[in-house]
Amino acid sequence: MFPYECVLERRVRSDGDEDLAGTNLPLFILKCEHRKADGYADHELELYNERLQGMVIGVRLADAPPAVSYLAVLGAQLFAEIETVDKNVIVITLGFAGDGGRTSYLIYDAVALSLRLVSQPQNPYWNYTISSRASIAHSCQGGDGDAYALVLTGRLANVDEADFLYLWRPSSSSPHWSEKKEPSFPDWGVDDIDTSFSFNGDAYWVDLLWGVSYYSCDALFDDDIGVVEFGFIPLPLEPDGDYRNSKRVAQPEAYRTMGVVCDSFIRFVSIDGFQHHVKLKNRTVTVWKLCGDDQDEPWELEHEFSLKTLWGFQGFGDVPKDLTPMYPLLSTKDTDVIYLVLGECRENPFDFKFIPSNARYLLAVDMTNKIVTSVPLTRYMCPDPFVSFSFSQYLSKALIGPCNDEGIPLTKDEPRLHGGEAPNPQSPIPTKKKNNKRRR
DSSP: OOOSEEEEESEEEETTOTTSSOSOSOEEEEOOSEEEEESOOHHHHHHHHHHHHTOEEEEEOOSSTTSEEEEEEETOOEEEEEEEEETTEEEEEEEETTSTTOOEEEEEETTTTEEEEEEOOOOTTEEEOSOSOOEEEEOTTOOSSOOEEEEEEEEETTTOSSOEEEEEOTTOOSOTTOEEEEEEOOSSOOSSOSEEEEETTEEEEEETTTEEEEEEHHHHHOTTOOEEEEEEEEOSSOOOOOOTTOSSBOOGGGTEEEEEETTTEEEEEEEOSSSSOOOGGGOEEEEEEEOTTOSSSOEEEEEEEEHHHHHTSBTOTTSOSSOEEEEEEEOSSOTTEEEEEEEEEEEETTTTEEEEEEEEEEEEEETTTTEEEEEEOOSOBSSSOEEEEEOTTTTGGGEEEEEOTTSOBSSTTSOOSGGGOOOOTTSOOOOOOTTOOOOO
16 A cells, blocks of 8 residues: 655645645554653743644655655644654654744654654753764664664763763653763764664764764663764765865765665765766766675675666656756665656856756666656755655554545544544644745
């Protein structure tokens, strides 16, 4: 019934979005049996718990990639996007309308069927280091749900003399963001975290310009281990400068990605033509596989094809040939497939400018059989518009629906998410409110 994986738009819809109901995609609701707000001051906790009790997460589910699905938070006015997805855990970064820019994490666990609303660190001395992006670490000793931690790198200016790993764990009785571990980095390490994932008992932080740092999740969760040792694997490409803070060159996510495929190996994809000018037809997509048995040459070249070659793949058809490949995504369940966005790019080779502007098509590229499946995109602006996600393994048993636009199941035997009660037509979850325009 459900696709084996899905490509999600990173932006999360909420009440007040004009296009929330303007789609033919069926709406499913994620089951939730446990809810809790955490990390807020005592005088705020009741308010945030009330907000959380009124919220459910829905997914407008497309048939299969490359068609795009998206998440929606019903019952709240907020501004949200997917922060990270790893195995059974989805982390959404959000801010409530009228909340003064305060940021929280909405964390859904598809195994524990839990929804947690967690405040970012509120200590006035808190500073992010390495990256403000949260990552997920999964305990190798964990059972069904709650066996993970949300990890931030930072320091308290009046306490810490060095960087620490600050943890939030749903099963911990410690105060909010009070657990911390000291990291020990090698001489080389990441300068930023563009993406992160867990694999074979290790957690990986990926800097798409330099390489990937990793550590043992056992060390992170072991209370007897105070220092977490990190390793580092450089990318298979020679470093070509750090353009991360340049306004003239695209961010690394526009032309590179890394992640786990089929729960069996790590894959890295890079598209050239963003750091240096390359003629459109010659822009090349290169795919590597990480092989852990060779420390000197850990990467194995898997595929390499130019845009001109891609034009000749079966199924490319009438897709315009004046668009550049960008924003690669990995298929989490098919070793032959990657996803590519085709879009417009503002570029000037004489003025060193390479900036993606509009995403026009999403392609599923079967690199082995040389087959392309494409879908046109609408209303999609760069940057970083999508995230791929293994769907059937975790969410298929957590879905209720299809539902109407108010989150009420269309069949009488489907339970409503709030406490598993039957749907009450007199008390729908509001999805449209008057005089509410989304701020840009």
